[in-house]
Amino acid sequence: MARTLPADISVTARVPASSANLGPGFDSLGIALGLYDEIVVRTTDSGLTIRVEGEGADDVPWGPSHLVVRAIERGLESAGVWADGLDVLCRNVIPHSRGLGSSASAVVGGLAAGRGLAREFDPELAGDDAELVQLASEFEGHPDNAAASVLGGIVVSWTETGSPVDTGVNGKSDHHQRLYRAVRLDPHAALRATVLVPEERSSTAHTRGLLPELVPHGDAAFNASRAALAVVALTQRPDLLLPATADRLHQGYRSSALPLTTAWITRLRDAGIAATVSGAGPTVLALHTGEFPAELRQQAAADGLRVVHPAISDGVRVV
Numbered sequence: 001m002a003r004t005l006p007a008d009i010s011v012t013a014r015v016p017a018s019s020a021n022l023g024p025g026f027d028s029l030g031i032a033l034g035l036y037d038e039i040v041v042r043t044t045d046s047g048l049t050i051r052v053e054g055e056g057a058d059d060v061p062w063g064p065s066h067l068v069v070r071a072i073e074r075g076l077e078s079a080g081v082w083a084d085g086l087d088v089l090c091r092n093v094i095p096h097s098r099g100l101g102s103s104a105s106a107v108v109g110g111l112a113a114g115r116g117l118a119r120e121f122d123p124e125l126a127g128d129d130a131e132l133v134q135l136a137s138e139f140e141g142h143p144d145n146a147a148a149s150v151l152g153g154i155v156v157s158w159t160e161t162g163s164p165v166d167t168g169v170n171g172k173s174d175h176h177q178r179l180y181r182a183v184r185l186d187p188h189a190a191l192r193a194t195v196l197v198p199e200e201r202s203s204t205a206h207t208r209g210l211l212p213e214l215v216p217h218g219d220a221a222f223n224a225s226r227a228a229l230a231v232v233a234l235t236q237r238p239d240l241l242l243p244a245t246a247d248r249l250h251q252g253y254r255s256s257a258l259p260l261t262t263a264w265i266t267r268l269r270d271a272g273i274a275a276t277v278s279g280a281g282p283t284v285l286a287l288h289t290g291e292f293p294a295e296l297r298q299q300a301a302a303d304g305l306r307v308v309h310p311a312i313s314d315g316v317r318v319v
Contacts, residue, residue, distance in 0.1 A: 002082040003121075010042040011116035015109035016313035017094040018101035018148035019195070019285045022234070023245030023276040024226035030148035030155045031234075031285075033193060034311035035100065037092050039068055039109040043117060044085030055092035055102070067103060068110040071139065075114020078135055079125045083117065097201035099279035104145035108136045108316050112150075116318035129315070130181075133157075137180035145279065147182030152315030154234050157182035185231065187312050188238050194292045196264055196284040196305040207254045207280040219248035233274075238289050241274035245287065251277050258282050260303065271296065 017035040020027070037055075050066055063069070068090055076082055094102045111132055119126040129150055136146035143157035162177035226246050233244035254277065255262040261282045268275035268286055271293070278285040284305075286292065297307045 002077070002080055005043045005076075005081055005083045005117060005121050007043050007045050007085070009117050009120045010040070011113055011120060011318050013039045013041075013109040013113040013116060013316060013318045015039070015105045015112065015149050015316040016152065017105055017310070018145045019099070019193075019278040019283075020101065020144040020148070021247075021250070021276065021279060022230055022285070022287070023247045023251075023274070024223040024249065025144075025156075025230055026223070026247075026249050027142045027144055028157055029227065029230060030101075030144040030157065031187075031193065032148045032152045032155075032313040032315060033100065033195065034313040035094050035308070036313075037090065037094050037102075037105050037109055039072075039113050040089040040091075041072060041113045041117060042087040043083045044087050046085040048086050048088070050086075050088040050090070052090045052092065054090075055094060056090075056096045057092070059096075067106045067139075068113075071107045071110025071136075072114040072117075074135060074139075075111040076118060077114075078111075078131070079115055079118035079127065081118045081121060081125065095197055095283070098197055099202060099277065099281045099283040100195070100197075101145035101149060101279060104136065104140050105149050107139040108132065108146055108149040111135050112316045112318050119318075132316075133182050134180050138178075143180040143182055147180070148315075150315050151182060151184040152313055154185040154187050154312075155182045156185065156231065184315075185235050188235055190289040191234060191238055191312060192288055192290075192292075193310055193312055194286040194288065195278060195308050195310065196286070196300050197308060198260055198282045198305055200282060202258065202280055202282045207257055210253050210257060211250055212253060215249060223247060223249045234287070238287075241287050242269065242272060245274040245276050247276065254281065260305075264300065264303070264305070267299075268296065 137143035230244040233240040
């Protein structure tokens with residue numbers, strides 16, 4: 001039976017943005033980026049109060065269906081505790097629906113805050129990173145963004161099939177739990193990231209719908225080799241970033257829906273800069289060493305793109 005937390009326990013979760021795929025690593029490679037949402041949660045005697053500042057303040061539900069609130073409650077539940085009331089403040093910086101993992105960050109931040117409240121109540125209830133990756137990925141359906149926001153740095157993530165689920169009615173079912181796994185890699189010291197963020201938004205569901213069910217064997221083999229090379233380039237050989245971020249598995253199929261993004265990826269790659277679609281887009285992710293060229297920064301701004309140079313970040317932190 002869940003234990004109820006007393007009122008006036010408070011924690012703050014600071015969670016980074018993320019970019020997934022990094023070119024060839026579809027649904028597996030990710031990187032944490034230094035744009036941070038902050039979630040401040042305090043237990044109360046009853047009810048729910050939620051305030052949202054910054055990104056999404058005008059277009060997300062303010063109530064129990066809010067993604068952060070649902071994640072906090074799941075974090076509490078996973079620790080075996082509950083709160084009669086919550087006061088939640090979300091200070092959002094990560095752009096929404098731009099391919100920078102805003103939903104994964106909301107989930108990771110909420111889960112981490114919920115587990116943080118449980119830890120403040122009883123230190124033995126503190127969960128670990130592997131559990132947080134699992135819980136967050138269950139919300140997302142894939143672990144690349146979530147794992148990056150949990151672990152920080154560069155992540156390689158994958159999915160395994162667990163044991164049959166016990167339904168509690170007729171024993172084991174044919175349904176198997178999906179197990180989400182990830183490992184962190186430390187980026188090369190010279191590696192830098194630049195993101196070009198358009199004003200328009202993109203729907204992940206829509207852009208995923210553009211992907212075919214089957215791809216040519218040659219394209220699959222190409223991506224397997226480039227994803228492996230990407231691990232080397234990101235951690236040891238940044239001189240290999242351009243070939244290591246080439247993709248035949250997803251970006252071409254989405255290009256018609258992302259004309260400005262596609263044009264800028266071509267422009268940057270022609271200039272020798274490893275550029276990819278960030279997640280489902282429309283943000284462009286550029287990975288490079290040295291300074292991002294001032295001329296290209298000015299041209300991007302003239303095209304209505306916001307140019308940001310986030311650090312490669314550590315994972316979520318709760319205080």
